[in-house]
Amino acid sequence: MHTDTFTREAKHSPEWMLEQGWNAYELMVVDQTAPNYTPDGEIAPAEHQPESTKEYATEFEDPKIAEEEREGWHGYVEWEYYPEKKAKAFEYMSSKSFPPPPEFQLGPIPGTNPVLEGVRWKLWHKAMGGPLPAVPDESWDIVLEEKHPDMLHLLQFPYNGEPPKRLVTAKEITPNNLHFIRNHGGIPTIEEDKWDLNVDGLVREPKKLTLADLKNESLFPRITKACTIQCSGTRRVEQIALYAGEGDEMINAPWAEGAIGTAVYTGVSLKHVIKHCGGLINKTGHIELFGADTYFKQNEVMNYAVSVPWSKVKANEVLLCWEMNGKPLPKIHGAPVRALVMGYIGARSVKWLYRVSALDRPTHAPVQSKEYLYFNQQVGKHNQRPVEGIQIQEMPVSSAIMSPLNKQVIIHEGAIDCRGWGYSGGGRWPERIELSADGGFSWYAVPVENLSSKHRFAWRTWHYSLPCEVEGWIEIVVRCWDNSLNTQPLEVRSAWNWGLHVTSSCHRVKVYSVNKKREATRTRLQEFEKRGELFTPITKPTEFPTMSWEDYDAWWKKNEPRDVQEDVYDSDFE
């Protein structure tokens, strides 16, 4: 690195901000092994600032590679069955320049809703032609049609959105329009009676099944089940706030505590479907699941695909569902049919499912083999290899506080009302929720009557009036114990990883406690009210005297003075 090639004027932030780590993406790497390294070099700006990108096109001629595959399937381009087409798409995408991802970790996060737009993802779709250029706008229309107006849109396209905290646990079963959404591409719209499922790979009798086949109860027993879907990115903002990790706006969208939802799904067991297709030739492998949406990754273009172990399917823990909370599956949740992989990371519950394929190993599809990996903390950009990450399947035990909010001022009378959720993957369930008002030193158990009912594969919502005598800044912490006595690490750092997945550490909320049970606090609050003065923001100094000089002097008369007045023998003064 040559610090002298940059001028001070080229910086965007004042030096004192850079010195304190604000907008740290502007900092240049310090290579202490470089021959011209000096310890007091300038902190010149980095070469790859998001603002100073190379030229890229925004208009494209249709390269005539992508096309609609089937009548009644809009927005679906088949890639996986056509390796030559995939190769052509790769070559074409590699020949184009696209903007870099936005910086939202080492710089300020935008205060807009949608927070991030997904400019690159829109341009990738625009460039690829066929039905894809129209998909970003069409998908956004579906968001507006199917989702609650108060959703927090973390990313407009591919759409990633979660409900605000006040609505996450308002109901034990999440209403369809408030269930979080995580998409890797556009939303295909598939007509129910044109849909079928292709079952192929290492099954004895490959078959195509229609929705009517799946609904035929003489072929498949129907199953209805309450199930929680949790994205492994849930609560990622806590990891981001601590240390930056990989910053792709789609892959690592800045989720808060709402990327989790619970619904009652109706469908059939994938095991029964595979049995109907003659069973497996190889019973030790994985079952690959394909979605009709198009996913872009490192210039490759593909259908969304993941895989789950056969053992999971065999346990009847993978459903093919067409109903969510008693209604046909919404378009945005994967209509007509999605997979539901109970107790696993949400990424395996493939939406717009159109193909199931039996393999003798986990799929190479990047969502399975290169993403959703849990790395050791010393693995990062400089040394990451996919084999070193744990493939995230079963979700660990976790919990979160939905109320109060971080940095909120709470006026109470010795107990603070708290609400939230607790969840454990793999078929385990929350047995106990514990709250601490002192940063995680002493814990109160939420009484069982304040917890929603127990299910395998579903969360429990809870509420509790947490005893709190102390005033000033406190830290409320929650932890969940599941039925296997698993619990959560106390600090975010214990769970921090480069991919920013599975924030399983205890959720902490800093609250400014004002305890009205104390006489002095109560009278002071009354005085604020009498004077019509606002108590918040607490950072604003109080405008009126908090003690009269009369009271002040009276106090000193009654108590010992500020200074000790003991006589010291001094001969010179005598």
Ligand SMILES: Nc1nc2c(c(=O)[nH]1)N[C@H]1C(S)=C(S)[C@@H](COP(=O)(O)O)O[C@H]1N2
């Ligand atoms: N076809 C397809 N299926 C998908 C995805 C996707 O992008 N495409 N996203 C997955 C991820 S990462 C999650 S967390 C869940 C979210 O399900 P939801 O959007 O219905 O809440 O869907 C999964 N299934």
Ligand SMILES: [Mo]
């Ligand atoms: Mo996810």
